[in-house]
Amino acid sequence: MMSQENEGQAAGQQANVWPLWEVFVRSSRGLSHVHAGSLHAPDAEMALRNARDLYTRRNEGVSIWVVPSEAIMASDPDAKGSFFESPQGKDYRHATYYTKSEGVKHL
């Protein structure tokens, strides 16, 4: 079910190439880190510095995470939705399912 995911898997594996890192940027305090892109760097410290130069040249962030791409596990796209089947047909998990209370205030 699970497979390794990175946005440049073929690249990081070669010995003579700097490993690939995924970059996550927090745009301001109170918000989550969001995936910004990827880059190559010899180690985590350089990855952070490169990420700062590459993804935050205009104050786009107050915090950066870098993660080795090969450390990220992802759901398999070939599973075509079966992995996400469980919520299907369970409309009652949404507030919009309950229509009888329409017009009632603060509900």
Add this chain to the structure above:
Amino acid sequence: MAAAPLQSVPAPRPEDQDASVSPETRAGQAYFDRIIADDSRIEPKDWMPEAYRKTLTRQISQHAHSEIIGMQPEANWITRAPSLKRKSILMAKVQDEAGHGLYLYSAAETLGTPRDVLNQQLLDGKAKYSSIFNYPARSWADMGAIGWLVDGAAIANQVPLCRASYGPYGRAMVRICKEESFHQRQGFEILLELSHGTPEQKEMAQDAVNRFYAPALMMFGPPDDDSPNSKQSMAWNIKRFSNDELRQRFVGMIAEQVKVLGLTLPDPELRFDEETGKWIHMELDWQEFKDVIAGRGPCNAQRLARRREAHANGAWVREAARAYAGKQREKQMQKAGAA
């Protein structure tokens, strides 16, 4: 007489009949076709036709090479920029172009070809890049014309690419387009200052516009009837508008903007055609375009030599960084062992 089949019945595709096509490939193709038909996005791990992967790898890497080579004409002017402010602006712009190259190499890599392979193709002179960067930047006014016309044409080309069907490419383009508008405006401002300066400065600005006008229009690629790959790219939702369509739109924009500059475009045939609602421009020299693409432009050799030199000069930095990272890792392992 056999009845002619209804037009709406699609002819059976060869892969539907061919027994050698595996069920996986057939399912993959159907999945891909559905995503394209829904105008949704293809992501790196999705099944995609080999031709789609190849086309995108070529297009995105050529685009990346263009950003990297595109740093050179302007980098040449940083030391000669007329003020500290202009030097800072130019440095920021050149740094942005380096960033654009890196965003695009990252996007290209997701298709399976490592960055250093793509980079090597450029260094070996095997890869193409935008013809515009093989023209020399002769005067300070060229920095203005490049920003206004070259970055302007790039924006007109790139805005529709933000909706390209390949997710990583579209996302890279969104980031790039946000940054490009500063590039175009700073160029326009350089020309505006010169065109409102001394007569010599105004002449310099006009001369730069004269030299960059036609090459900038060629950036949209060959005319539609001579652009064999465009149709497939549009069917795949990579390209959204044809070369000629984007070109005439761009001409319409700069035809208005040039009035604010108090300059003219070197195009005696330039006019808006009321009937078709399109802008008409002069015939471009497509032989020149082909020559420059094929490596016979004024600066091709110089640009590639400079790129190779820069790459070679950076070798010790790459080696040192790798050695340092290795040592740090060793130290950490020793520490862990001692504990």
